[in-house]
Amino acid sequence: MKKKVALIGNGQIAEKVHIAYYKKREEIEIVAVVGATEENVKQFAERNSIPNYYTNAEEMYTSEKPDMVSVCTPNRFHFENVMQALEHNCNVLCEKPPAIKAEDAKKMLELAKQKGKILAYDFHHRFADDVTVLKEKIDQGILGDIYFVKVSALRRNAIPGWGTFIDKEAQGGGPLIDLGIHMLDAAMYVLGYPNVKKVTAKMFQKIGTKKSKGAFGLWDPQKFTVEDSLFSYIELENGGLIHLETSFALNLKLDVKEKTIMNVELCGDEAGATMFPAEVYKDDQGELISLFKREAADEDRHMKSMQAFVNRCLGGNDRLADGEEGYAIQKLVEAIYQSAEKNESVTL
Numbered sequence: 001m002k003k004k005v006a007l008i009g010n011g012q013i014a015e016k017v018h019i020a021y022y023k024k025r026e027e028i029e030i031v032a033v034v035g036a037t038e039e040n041v042k043q044f045a046e047r048n049s050i051p052n053y054y055t056n057a058e059e060m061y062t063s064e065k066p067d068m069v070s071v072c073t074p075n076r077f078h079f080e081n082v083m084q085a086l087e088h089n090c091n092v093l094c095e096k097p098p099a100i101k102a103e104d105a106k107k108m109l110e111l112a113k114q115k116g117k118i119l120a121y122d123f124h125h126r127f128a129d130d131v132t133v134l135k136e137k138i139d140q141g142i143l144g145d146i147y148f149v150k151v152s153a154l155r156r157n158a159i160p161g162w163g164t165f166i167d168k169e170a171q172g173g174g175p176l177i178d179l180g181i182h183m184l185d186a187a188m189y190v191l192g193y194p195n196v197k198k199v200t201a202k203m204f205q206k207i208g209t210k211k212s213k214g215a216f217g218l219w220d221p222q223k224f225t226v227e228d229s230l231f232s233y234i235e236l237e238n239g240g241l242i243h244l245e246t247s248f249a250l251n252l253k254l255d256v257k258e259k260t261i262m263n264v265e266l267c268g269d270e271a272g273a274t275m276f277p278a279e280v281y282k283d284d285q286g287e288l289i290s291l292f293k294r295e296a297a298d299e300d301r302h303m304k305s306m307q308a309f310v311n312r313c314l315g316g317n318d319r320l321a322d323g324e325e326g327y328a329i330q331k332l333v334e335a336i337y338q339s340a341e342k343n344e345s346v347t348l
């Protein structure tokens with residue numbers, strides 16, 4: 001019998017990623033979608049040939065009894081929807097970030113454990129082949145002791161013109177919780193999720209409240225309540241340091257065609273590495289020698305993240321961005337925002 005999957009949230013990520021992947025798997029069937037408004041969710045269901053739609057999640061669980069749920073709502077609603085799905089004994093794939101507050105991510109983790117259900121987060125960048133191969137090389141010790149990591153998630157002027165991404169109440173923040181968290185997860189993953197000792201951060205709101213047009217459309221500057229750039233130093237218990245820089249808007253000369261730079265650079269005492277595309281290099285008496293290089297970054301990473309979740313639900317042992325790591329990254333993001341708000345370092 002096919003496993004039944006339901007979607008909570010009917011926006012662009014639900015359609016372009018979750019539905020696109022679920023439709024490729026014949027072992028599962030999409031039974032329902034839950035949206036905020038009847039008209040929107042009806043159109044969405046028709047467009048995607050989903051047999052049932054709801055505006056009330058509880059009614060959906062009672063009628064459809066899904067085995068698996070994708071939570072694709074604005075961030076503010078992740079917590080309540082993940083908890084509800086777990087209460088109904090569903091395996092859950094929740095979009096990133098796990099939640100807005102660390103204490104909520106902890107409750108989600110605890111309930112998943114109590115119910116014996118899969119809780120995964122869609123930190124899809126870590127599923128790229130680049131990350132897999134880099135992690136192998138790091139675990140083999142090729143980089144030596146990694147003591148400095150640079151995490152970049154930068155846009156020059158690409159404030160999202162759709163959805164709720166400029167609304168602090170709905171999202172919990174701006175580029176850190178939306179973009180930076182992705183690269184921070186990828187960096188922490190290859191490092192083996194080390195313990196964090198202290199964070200120091202500074203954030204700015206300089207452009208989003210003044211401009212109204214960018215590479216990702218139009219927004220209302222009066223409704224722009226999130227940071228537009230944020231910078232942080234993250235000290236690890238093992239003595240290493242992560243430098244994070246993230247922006248929706250920042251007057252940078254981004255030297256690439258893309259509107260967003262997403263990358264991680266790792267510096268060890270034996271060699272260095274760049275994540276996308278994966279490359280390992282070292283210095284030889286002033287000359288840079290390449291030890292390994294992928295020609296292009298893996299663009300299929302989002303489908304690989306979906307595949308890992310579905311495989312696990314079907315009994316496989318694929319590695320996931322799980323509830324434990326979700327809680328760890330949420331604690332880190334919360335500490336970074338606290339440091340930036342208080343203008344002082346935060347010890348974890």
Ligand SMILES: NC(=O)c1ccc[n+]([C@@H]2O[C@H](COP(=O)([O-])OP(=O)(O)OC[C@H]3O[C@@H](n4cnc5c(N)ncnc54)[C@H](O)[C@@H]3O)[C@@H](O)[C@H]2O)c1
Binds near residue numbers: 034035073095164
């Ligand atoms: N993994 C990624 O790279 C990635 C990329 C984009 C977005 N996301 C995440 O996906 C989530 C949604 O983002 P999006 O770009 O699809 O936004 P979106 O605005 O396109 O979609 C959100 C949808 O949720 C619906 N909704 C709002 N409240 C709801 C509720 N209580 N119950 C059910 N539905 C509700 C809205 O009507 C809307 O259709 C966010 O958490 C975002 O961070 C992840």
